[in-house]
Amino acid sequence: MFGSSASMGDPIASPPKQILRFRDSIAETHEARTFRFDPPREGFAWRPGQNLVMTIPGLEDPRGATRPFTISSSPTEGGMVAVSTLVRESPFKQRLAQLAPGDTVENEAIEGEFVLEAGRPAVMIAGGIGVTPFRSMLRFAVDTRLEKPLVLLYSSKTPQDIVFRAELEEFTRRNHAIRVVHTITRPEEAREPWTGRKGRIDAEMIREGMRGVRHPLVYVAGPPGFVKEARRLIDDELHIGKEDLRIDEFDGY
Ligand SMILES: Cc1cc2nc3c(=O)[nH]c(=O)nc-3n(C[C@H](O)[C@H](O)[C@H](O)COP(=O)(O)OP(=O)(O)OC[C@H]3O[C@@H](n4cnc5c(N)ncnc54)[C@H](O)[C@@H]3O)c2cc1C
Known part of the structure; x- marks a missing residue:
């Protein structure tokens, strides 16, 4: 069929999602864990203190499949992005805890003004x-x-x-x-x-x-x-x- 609704284009273009590939996780405390991901090679940058917005595709959670998380790693840590969280009972957190190396999640955005300001104590x-x-x-x-x-x-x-x-x-x-x-x-x-x-x-x-x-x-x-x-x-x-x-x-x- 010609001229399908899809070819008419979405009224609002959504920003491109970035794929984060799960690498591993580290126990920080009895409850807190750091989850480390490989970000895309290009176009992924953040300032210390900013957060990403993570979606686990296909996840069913009454609170939605998306959570903002501060990036706990530093841009100086070379090709790795980490978030650290308390692993609780929500389906989101349970799924996060079950990720296997190579599994992917999506990043919707890097945001926040809560950043380290160079030159100020x-x-x-x-x-x-x-x-x-x-x-x-x-x-x-x-x-x-x-x-x-x-x-x-x-x-x-x-x-x-x-x-x-x-x-x-x-x-x-x-x-x-x-x-x-x-x-x-x-x-x-x-x-x-x-x-x-x-x-x-x-x-x-x-x-x-x-x-x-x-x-x-x-x-x-x-x-x-x-x-x-x-x-x-x-x-x-x-x-x-x-x-x-x-x-x-x-x-x-
Ligand atoms: C800018 C920003 C940065 C953040 N950075 C971090 C971070 O670095 N690390 C981190 O761990 N978290 C961070 N968060 C919080 C994070 O986004 C999650 O909200 C948090 O981790 C809880 O997620 P959850 O899946 O455990 O709980 P959720 O499922 O999102 O539930 C949140 C709360 O609501 C309650 N709740 C659940 N379902 C219902 C319901 N149906 N009705 C009423 N109440 C309900 C739960 O008991 C819980 O107390 C950040 C949030 C923001 C806004």
């Missing part, structure tokens, strides 16, 4: 899995030998929930401009002696983190409850202006 405030953009930024800072101060204040439930724990320690050894301060909110559930900070991130912890850091950009990332509380501290107690603040809220937690 930063104070990064992370709750739980909200640490993913900071892993990308800090790894980038190590690989490119950035010398501006970068302070990560990272709240986890317990020591066993700290994602990228060994790597974060390694980053501070390899780049002395990087400082990482952990706090745990459920010390009673710790499976190891914990001599570090306990309790939620409060204004005092942020003030201490900012001490000696001149005119930092303040980043906050985490689940909505964490971001809400951090915003309250920032607005009511620390009075950090919008121009010095970047927020990444992980909807869906």
